[in-house]
Amino acid sequence: MESMAKSSISQEEVLHVAQLSKLNLKKDEVEKFKDQLSNIFDFVNQIGELKTKGVDETSYSTGASNVFREDVVDESRVLNQEKALSNAKSTYQGFFTVEAIFEEN
Numbered sequence: 001m002e003s004m005a006k007s008s009i010s011q012e013e014v015l016h017v018a019q020l021s022k023l024n025l026k027k028d029e030v031e032k033f034k035d036q037l038s039n040i041f042d043f044v045n046q047i048g049e050l051k052t053k054g055v056d057e058t059s060y061s062t063g064a065s066n067v068f069r070e071d072v073v074d075e076s077r078v079l080n081q082e083k084a085l086s087n088a089k090s091t092y093q094g095f096f097t098v099e100a101i102f103e104e105n
Contacts, residue, residue, distance in 0.1 A: 007041035009034050020101065 014034045018025045025033065081094055090097045 007038045007045065009037045009041065013037075 011030055011034060014030050014037065015025070017037075018030075018033075085091050085094070085096065088096050
């Protein structure tokens with residue numbers, strides 16, 4: 001497998017992703033995430049280089065097939081609306097609200 005050139009993510013790209021994610025990064029964190037994101041993109045590129053022609057597709061590698069369970073509500077795992085919204089920064093009429101991140105044309 002040929003190796004591709006190492007990905008290079010700019011500080012501006014890291015800061016842009018941080019802004020979209022509403023993260024405030026310190027200068028040393030920007031450098032750390034720049035390196036980490038570059039490594040992730042390099043790995044994804046390596047996966048893209050794999051020769052898969054002639055390899056049968058698989059959907060499950062466990063051998064398990066059609067494992068069913070009773071379709072019932074487990075009341076001990078139910079999260080009611082009040083509890084779900086209890087830590088929300090902002091709500092409106094029982095829903096989460098967030099700041100818009102897309103510009104309207």
